[in-house]
Amino acid sequence: GAVVSQHPSWVICKSGTSVKIECRSLDFQATTMFWYRQFPKQSLMLMATSNEGSKATYEQGVEKDKFLINHASLTLSTLTVTSAHPEDSSFYICSASGREGREQYFGPGTRLTVT
Amino acid sequence: AQKITQTQPGMFVQEKEAVTLDCTYDTSDQSYGLFWYKQPSSGEMIFLIYQGSYDEQNATEGRYSLNFQKARKSANLVISASQLGDSAMYFCALRYNFNKFYFGSGTKLNVKP
Numbered sequence: 001g002a003v004v005s006q007h008p009s010w011v012i013c014k015s016g017t018s019v020k021i022e023c024r025s026l027d028f029q030a031t032t033m034f035w036y037r038q039f040p041k042q043s044l045m046l047m048a049t050s051n052e053g054s055k056a057t058y059e060q061g062v063e064k065d066k067f068l069i070n071h072a073s074l075t076l077s078t079l080t081v082t083s084a085h086p087e088d089s090s091f092y093i094c095s096a097s098g099r100e101g102r103e104q105y106f107g108p109g110t111r112l113t114v115t
Numbered sequence: 116a117q118k119i120t121q122t123q124p125g126m127f128v129q130e131k132e133a134v135t136l137d138c139t140y141d142t143s144d145q146s147y148g149l150f151w152y153k154q155p156s157s158g159e160m161i162f163l164i165y166q167g168s169y170d171e172q173n174a175t176e177g178r179y180s181l182n183f184q185k186a187r188k189s190a191n192l193v194i195s196a197s198q199l200g201d202s203a204m205y206f207c208a209l210r211y212n213f214n215k216f217y218f219g220s221g222t223k224l225n226v227k228p
């Protein structure tokens with residue numbers, strides 16, 4: 001149980017375009033979803049926390065207008081990178097927690113390359 | 116502010132030997148959790164073991180055990196009988212503020228045959 005999927009697993013886009021990444025909890029209801037960013041050989045950095053039906057809470061230094069997060073249902077959250085630039089190239093990982101909230105279940109990640 | 120420190124950027128261990136990966140933390144929360152994750156080159160985060168701040172016994176999961184020393188604020192991961200498949204990045208994480216995670220910088224473990 002507690003499976004989280006991400007789509008796509010990798011994406012290449014041109015500078016200036018937008019790209020959407022989906023995060024789904026497959027077998028449980030995710031009251032909270034988290035989005036992380038990981039640069040090569042670095043740790044995971046929390047970007048934002050989203051609760052179903054409410055606006056996402058962004059960590060300090062994360063541009064909310066650039067990284068749009070929507071948590072429309074208890075099983076789906078999306079991250080849209082708007083007007084992507086090469087410096088946005090990174091590994092994006094989502095995670096989800098259920099009502100108990102003690103544990104986070106991680107998706108497999110999405111590798112974004114902006115050319 | 117929350118803080119997690121992993122002081123070993125890289126470690127080598129001989130196959131079948133035990134290895135300890137260090138993790139120290141700092142938090143003002145009374146209730147918190149400590150997690151260890153394994154991240155192979157594929158990028159997925161694999162949950163290994165969890166220790167709650169009020170748990171009196173050290174957590175164990177198969178070949179993984181967590182050496183929890185609350186007074187010293189350390190939560191070291193011990194992997195017994197290392198296998199070649201254990202080669203990966205290992206991250207210590209602190210759960211704070213009910214459900215937020217803060218990750219350490221990671222330790223790259225290489226298991227030598």
